[in-house]
Amino acid sequence: MPRHLNVARVVLDNPLPHLDRLFDYEIPEELDEICVPGVKVKVKFSNRNMEAWVVEKVALSSHHKKLSEISKVISNYPVLTPEVLTLSQIVADRFIGNLTDVLRFAIPPRQAKIEKAFKFESIKVPKKDSKEDVTHSSITIPPCVDKDVAIIDSVKKTIKHGKQSLILFPNIYLVEEFKSTLILKEPGVKVQVLSAEQEPSVRYSSFLEILGSNTDVVIGTRNAVFAPLQNLGLIAIWDDADENYYSQQSPYWNAREVAILRARLNGCDFMSFGNCESVAINQLIKDKEIARVPFSDSDSKNYWPQVFTLDNSSSDPIERTKRIPNKAWELVKEGLKSGNVLVQVPRLGYSSNLQCSSCRESARCNGCSGPLLTKQKNSAPECKWCGKVASSWRCRYCNTREFRISVVGQTKTVEELGKSFPGVNILTSGGATILRAVEESNSIIVATPGAEPKTPNGYSAAILLDAYLLLGVPSLAASEEALRKWLHLLTLLKPESDGGKVFITSESTNRVVQALIKHDTNWLIDNEQELRTETKLHPSVTTISLKGDLKEINQLLETFNNDASISVMGPRIFEKEELAQIVIGTSKPEDIISKVRSEIIKFSVARTKPVRAHVNAYDID
Template sequence: MSSENGQAKGGAEGAPPEQLALIRESVRRANAPRAKPRTWRGAALAKELPVARVLVDKGVLHLDRYFDYAVPEELDAEAQPGVRVRVRFGAGRHRVREGRREGGGLIDGFLIERRAESDYSGPLAALAQVVSPERVLDEELLGLARAVADRYAGSLADVLQLAVPPRNARAERRPSPAPLPPPAPPAPGSWSRYERGAAFLESLAAGGAPRAVWNALPGPGWSEELARAVAATLASGRGALVVLPDGRAVARVDAALTSLLGEGRHAVLTADAGPEKRYAQWLAVRRGSVRAVVGTRAAMFAPVRDLGLVALWDDGDDSHSEPHAPQPHAREVLLLRAAHDKCGFLLGGVACTVEAAQLVETGWARPLVAAREQVRAAAPLVRTVGDADLARDEAARAARLPTLAWQAAREGLRHGPVLVQVPRRGYVPRMACAACRAPARCRHCSGPLEAQESRSEVRCGWCGREEGGWHCAECGSFRLRAQVVGARRTAEELGRAFPAVPVRTSGREHVLDTVPGTPALVVSTPGAEPVAEGGYAAALLLDGWAMLARPDLRAGEDALRRWMASAALVRPQSEGGTVVVVAEPTLRPVQALVRWDPVGHAVRELAERAELGFPPVSRMAAVSGSGEAVADFLHTVDLPRTAEVLGPVPLPVTAAGRPRRPGAPPPGEHWERALIRVPPGSGAALAGALKAAQAARMARGNGEAVRVRIDPPDIG
């Protein structure tokens, strides 16, 4: 026995036998030889940090935690934090014990960290495989994903599925290019049109972190202005990230950046690129070879090194809202990144959302606007046609074009293309009474009546029965009219009205990127408007009442944003550009379009929502499912004391064969929805309570599922 043992033994004289045995055992363990490696079922384990903490790819809330696994010696070198791994998990079992997972199938996961010991006292299952030694997940991206999961009451695994693209082995084997040195700071260019535009670029180039809400002037210059903001950030030795609503907008900024800086300075992240190319671009960003990213919604998680600027264009576009769980919005993710990384922030668009106005009102961001003289010089002339004018107008009743719009189209076609915006694609989605405009319903099932393309008969959109002897139950009229005429029907009518003019359509099935500057009629749905060379000579915005009459909190804001997006493609008034909007002239969105004042409209909308307690002033969540499931959820959830429950109310039933809107019940099922509202400052508590209640329901495995969504886009 060594002298240490002797001292330990001597110091314990007089101790109880049980305590003396414990002291001897601890001394024995302290002096035991360590040469023999620890084993797991006969396999040698890693000598250093033999425990791997893993996030398994299970997007269920009650498993939203890390699990410990043993690291076999043969995987020691590759099993590093951030790599993809495969582990055995209790697939198909309802009872999972943390730490010990024997049997079950292999499941993907991310290795989060290596540890010397596990909190679990039992034997650990071993890592089955390191999928790739590429470290795709770092602490910064993990922290962002966790913040997004907490804000939206979702699971970390679901967020990482959105943040980290699927692996492509060939892309991983391809070496990334060497990083280029920072470019020279760009000249202000067209940023000088804005009151603080040049100062904003100078701050970015000097390493500052300015935060601005940018109301862009109409015209094509916005893509070059975004490119100059990115170039100024790169000049400071930092990275930049730009998120845009669709691939066409990405292509414009991509072209502007290439023209300004040349090839190799930025990466493009879009789904259209294909899995291999997109993953190769993502890896180039992750490895630090490229420090600028331009992309669509998924690019909001791009792992840009030394982030100096995050920018979002047109935050009111629906495509910025992720449809997959936990359904984060790109604006909110970039706000989290700007706050965490202390980088610059730029929220831009031709229009202005209520959320953007709130950022300015709270002082978190500064307005970046042009003087009224610049706005008047860049904007087209906007004229209005109201419902009273349509009722007296023979041309409007004959061809859906009021005389003013007819004249504007005819005059515009003498100088270039004319854009015609219709709210819906297709032919005639819905019919209504021509006298009182009450919706036309089927006599058998009360479904909506629809006109068939290029045919005279009218059929029910639910049961498919043909309706020959319809009459209005409200006024007795036998005449039908289209509630909203689609793009193809409008193109047919315009083709007959202007037989010598080519007619092009752009919509969901076929979206045009550009059209030549020669005379033509371009019929488009909102968001699919192509860019005309030299700008459109005129634009007709038809059926404005259809967008304004939607039973939605954002109806006016969305209508104004869509109108302004189309009108911004028209030539300035000084060059003869004219826009005719067919909507009631006294309505606030119409007046904002006439004055070209989206900021004023957003400020007034924000004041009204603050008075009524609506988002974004308050935080809101939607809970939907069967009536029994929603009632049970509301009974068990521990909501903050300041929470207010609105409802539940029935949701519209989705007819069989019809497309289902996000959050709507499956066809044939009757769902209810409750809204939960909390005042400012209680959003985190609300999300935590909803997440805990949902996790508890999933862990019990009984009862029907409910859907929880933070910040629902459509609250009626």
């Protein structure tokens, strides 16, 4: 008896852009039952064995020659669901990439032992009910308020409606922390964690459990946005501006945009939580695609610590130039009486930057010209780039052998604090040694941004040292990033009503500091969004960064030269790498993305050097 659906349409697991399309293969009769859409197979292509995903089964093929047969079905499990396939194709089109590149993020590597232990029969596709009151919203939570309460409340409402929730966090530590809190407060909820940081077997087991619909809530990091949930009611993301949400591999997608695309595709709720909005979310609020949900009494002293700046220290100009002003010392001394004190230092080591003591030129490595630093007191300077010890260093401008410290690091800060507070326990957190929690009392903790440990009942006081290093970062997101890092520190403090205080070594006139003093973080984000609109930068427009060989970049420039609907920055030449870069800005991204994709496919067919396309990158670089 002839089989009705005897042809499989597959997408090859191959990174070449010109092979990013469907190919037809005949299904051998012995594989007919197990070769279904969603499974991975082996096929012959150009005399090579390749893996491929079965997308659909059809009766007839438009291929006029005799079709090659599928060699093998790698796994009987249809792990690629139709909804994830559709989402992956949308993401590939949006970020100028290949479908298979996206599928590598969506489907974790197969673990045969885990598959054998898993019961395929348990996989059920629930009936989807359309949700009429879909909301896309953003909630800004003050720093001294427990974020988990608001997120768990949204999860409970979703479960009540018989739907599943997907919660995204920027790192595995926050994932595990939220999971523990959720299980403690809602013990009956079925929870799965999905993250690339898990052991491969654990990750694949979680993936199969989610695929089998045996879960209410999935909590994960960036790649979990593709979790095969089949009855989604809510996608929530915490701190969506975090750089960890941006993929560093082609097609350079970011979790916030994919989460919004998936929420629209599924017709489910989307919620962005954070201590401040991202500029991208702010733009969507301005465009009325997302609603801003106010937090009641958000500027209360019960939700914020008291903020001090250099303007609160002294009118003496010499006092204001000190790295640690007297007011900061007073806060440390006072804070130690009632609890722990946190000191944030932007740099590790003893000194993260050295200068010639004579001419004040930056001390550079004689080999690679990288900046020199010292890791310990009296240690020889080392190159930050190549790691060579510069024990015989001489200034290339004045031949002096002496150098001075221009940027103090964590180690020297501990030394200075130890001299001023003898007998006080001082702990460090940062680099390879990160503390997650501190049980000791009346101690000083010196930490780098993002490595600040929690302490029971919160810190009594905090000092933000060398604020200029964070505020002066040459980055498009410098102000937003500084605000986020400082807000994270503020979440660890007691509120002002309980005596919590923070000292920032910056003038109160700075915009980031002003937002903290005003207790209105979105005031700064509103301002940033207006600046981006004036300068025609993301997110007011879609930006496409194109980097490759100068010849190919010049061809792209010629293609878009006469297009009045776009703006072009560059080309920027990287002589060392022999590469060039341009950045295209457009308010009509669909047409431009399609044109760029067509040009990249032409380069691939001609076997020229590849051009890397990066849509809405975290930074212009």
